[in-house]
Amino acid sequence: STGRRSCQMSAVRRLRLPLTKIVATIGPASEELPTLLRVIDAGMRLMRLNFSHATEDEVELRLKNLKLCPTAAPNQLGGGCAVLLDTQGPEIRTGGLRVVREQNNRRAKVTIEKGADVVLSTDPALADDGDAARIFVTYGKITESVGVGSKVLLDDGAIILDVKAISGGEVHCVADNTGELGARKGVNLPGSVVDLPAMAPKDRKDLAYGLGHDMDYVAASFVRTAEGVREIRDYAAEVVREKFGPEHPIPLIISKIESQEALDNWDEILDESDAIMVARGDLGVEVPLQTVAIWQKKIVADCNAAGKPVIVATQMLESMQKNPRATRAEVADVTNALIDGTDCLMLSGESANGQYPVEAVDFMRSICDETERFVAEEGMGAEAAAALSLEPDDRLDATARGAVLASRAASAAAILCASPDGELARALSRFRPDVPVVVACADAKTARQLQIYRALHPVVLDAAAANPLASLLATCAEAGVTLPGDDVVLVSEEAWSGHSAALTTRIVE
Known part of the structure; x- marks a missing residue:
């Protein structure tokens, strides 16, 4: 409406x-x-x-x-x-350059001309002695990962090399374009499977x-x-x-x-x-x-x-x-x-x-x-949220989806959530609410690890608080998050106050 x-x-x-x-x-x-x-x-x-x-x-x-x-x-x-x-x-990187050492200038570069022959080598003797024709690379298995016709990209693709031959533990290439190359730049092997550790x-x-x-x-x-x-x-x-x-x-x-x-x-x-x-x-x-x-x-x-x-x-x-x-x-x-x-x-x-x-x-x-x-005006998030599948016995997700749907039905200004360990809050975010979710957490670490989740705004309350939702209501009203006459959805894990875990949702004005 x-x-x-x-x-x-x-x-x-x-x-x-x-x-x-x-x-x-x-x-x-x-x-x-x-x-x-x-x-x-x-x-x-x-x-x-x-x-x-x-x-x-x-x-x-x-x-x-x-x-x-x-x-x-x-x-x-x-x-x-x-x-x-x-x-x-x-990462795979190129090595150092002789010109850097000779000029004592970390930013010194070499120019690779289009059509020039370029050899990529893993010879340690070249590690700090590269030039435009011979370049050290840090990946010892490069000759196993690339083949004739492969592309090798240097410095985020600023220089593109075509692989023409592999021999003697070296990769022989021809430059596709002219470009400048500095020391220790990134190397990409698009389409090739690399054998690097995690x-x-x-x-x-x-x-x-x-x-x-x-x-x-x-x-x-x-x-x-x-x-x-x-x-x-x-x-x-x-x-x-x-x-x-x-x-x-x-x-x-x-x-x-x-x-x-x-x-x-x-x-x-x-x-x-x-x-x-x-x-x-x-x-x-x-x-x-x-x-x-x-x-x-x-x-x-x-x-x-x-x-x-x-x-x-x-x-x-x-x-x-x-x-x-x-x-x-x-x-x-x-x-x-x-x-x-x-x-x-x-x-x-x-x-x-x-x-x-x-x-x-x-x-x-x-x-x-x-x-x-x-x-929010176009209701573009509602279909995606409603389409999410639920496990039949997942009460947490069922409660979260119900709370998000209730917030839409009531045109609520916010959802207030008491979730000491953050699990209920994460479930709410999954259903993509179109209003902010203010979350009472029991500790700072939980609050920080909720920051990545859409719509969640964690606040640390005393874990001994008898009624965290009442505290949230007062905090939101004082800060101007909610105004008189607003509807808000309250959803909580009752385990917060030491009782057995139970999920509750209600709408209040």
Whole structure:
């Protein structure tokens, strides 16, 4: 009805509690406390630390400053900020260049001309002595993975090589185009199956360090198989339990989909993962660029059907690294990802190194606000939620779906949920509510690990609270989340107050 639509629209605008979450990479442009405060206030709910680039000293500074941000605390309604550790992954890279050493200039490059012969070698003697004709690569089995006619891409596809022959442990190529190559750049082997471990030695070191700081999520780079996801999870669990004990929650594992092999094993990877990231950067190098948007739509749809969070990443607002305004195409890209059903959007260089880190987060938030209002007005999320399958004996999911349907029927302003361990809250998010879900949690770790889920706004309450829903009602009214006359849906796990577990749902004004 028109009344319902206007209520949904005004609720989103009035509450200023978003449904979609923003992941922002924190780097040199945003790590200082005043800027970090503004980035959080603009809408960042997950702070991404990219261990491909960040040093331990830089990570220490960013974590220290995050703790100094009042709005990052898990007891802030509409605030709170979790930490995501993004691994470098088992990458293939070129080696060093002779020109770098001779000029004592880390940024020195060589020029590879179109049609030139280029040899790729794993000879250690070449590791820091490469030039335009002979380039070291870190992957010892490259001669087994590629064949005549294969493509080898250097530096995110800036240089494309055609494989012409393999002999003497070397790959002989011809350059498809002219380009400049710096030292230690990425190498992609599109369409080839690579034999790399799930974790490089650096990843193990970074995970031990980051999880020792109790980071909440691990974004696993270059995941190729479900077995690789299990290996990363097992190692993360080992680190956490050694540091914090057997009862401490382990990080959620976000599998980054960025290769053809990952797409080939997609169903198994989805089953094994806690969440998924569509890493469009490397994916757009590994598969034909014109298919990336199609794969994105399939991945997002499959994650929605499985009830698992999905992040769309890379070049969302790329032009805002240098410009204060995004392009029309970028706005359309973000909008389409939202309409497709993404739970989170990620900023990379825009917030880490760009000239407008706060503005990029703020503008992404404004796109989310407008799109969420439109989707709610048109009822575009209702069919997807109603179509989700339920196990006959899954009372948690049945309660969650009932609460979401009740919120739509009542044109509720919000859903208030008491979920000490977060399970009921995650189930609510799965059914894609079009109003915010304010969640009472029993501890800060649970609250942080709910930040990735669509629509959830966790608040830590005393675990001994006799009536957490009454506390939430008062908190929401005081903050202006709800106004007199609003309907809200209350849903709870009664186990909170020490009684036997029972699920209840009711609508109150």
